[in-house]
Amino acid sequence: MINQINPQFFSRDAFCKAYPQLYYGMDQKWLVVMTGDDQVCGLALKIFPHPLSLLRCFKKHTLIEKEMSLSQSAPYLLAGTPFQQHVWKALLEIPRGIVVSYQDLANRLHMPKAVRAVANAVGANPISPLIPCHRIVGSRQHMGGYHWGVPAKATLLREEGVDLSSFKGLPIGLEKEYRESTF
DNA sequence: CTAAATACTATTG
DNA sequence: CAATAGTATTTAG
Numbered sequence: 001m002i003n004q005i006n007p008q009f010f011s012r013d014a015f016c017k018a019y020p021q022l023y024y025g026m027d028q029k030w031l032v033v034m035t036g037d038d039q040v041c042g043l044a045l046k047i048f049p050h051p052l053s054l055l056r057c058f059k060k061h062t063l064i065e066k067e068m069s070l071s072q073s074a075p076y077l078l079a080g081t082p083f084q085q086h087v088w089k090a091l092l093e094i095p096r097g098i099v100v101s102y103q104d105l106a107n108r109l110h111m112p113k114a115v116r117a118v119a120n121a122v123g124a125n126p127i128s129p130l131i132p133c134h135r136i137v138g139s140r141q142h143m144g145g146y147h148w149g150v151p152a153k154a155t156l157l158r159e160e161g162v163d164l165s166s167f168k169g170l171p172i173g174l175e176k177e178y179r180e181s182t183f
Numbered sequence: 184c185t186a187a188a189t190a191c192t193a194t195t196g
Numbered sequence: 197c198a199a200t201a202g203t204a205t206t207t208a209g
Binding site: 101102103106115116117118119120122123124133136138139140143144145146147150153 | 188189190191192193
């Protein structure tokens with residue numbers, strides 16, 4: 001399992017120029033996107049409902065399917081706009097088992113009125129479970145959204161020990177496919 | 184360049 | 197409850 005990462009950040013434009021083609025494939029429970037020099041730039045869990053939609057983040061690249069092996073020590077290279085990088089760095093500070101609202105996150109970034117823009121950046125991160133975007137929830141005990149589906153979000157949070165019993169907006173009966181999975 | 188779309192939220196009826 | 201105005205970034209055209 002991948003515990004902690006120390007990603008390097010890269011401007012999106014520079015990333016497109018430096019790595020016009022990328023490689024993707026499955027390894028164990030992951031769908032991985034890597035550069036030609038073996039840096040991980042995209043990640044999703046295979047059991048997500050539509051894991052291949054991860055490739056939406058790399059539409060400007062030529063994507064080549066390839067045999068993948070994800071090593072414990074693989075370096076991470078995250079391409080994003082300065083704004084997105086700012087948000088993603090803040091996400092990495094949120095510890096396991098803690099949930100923060102989109103509004104709190106925006107406040108923490110000193111952009112209290114940019115809640116919606118911050119939410120967009122949260123959802124745009126390319127290595128979803130490792131950048132803990134699932135720990136961002138709506139105000140007033142609402143789940144908020146999740147690119148990979150709210151059931152997956154709820155499952156990830158429960159596995160971290162978060163009590164969701166008081167939350168609204170929880171889908172009922174849609175989590176069976178995740179019941180036996182280990183994230 | 185402009186317009187539309189967002190994983191939001193507080194407010195109003 | 198639903199509708200909506202306010203808001204900032206990104207993307208599509």
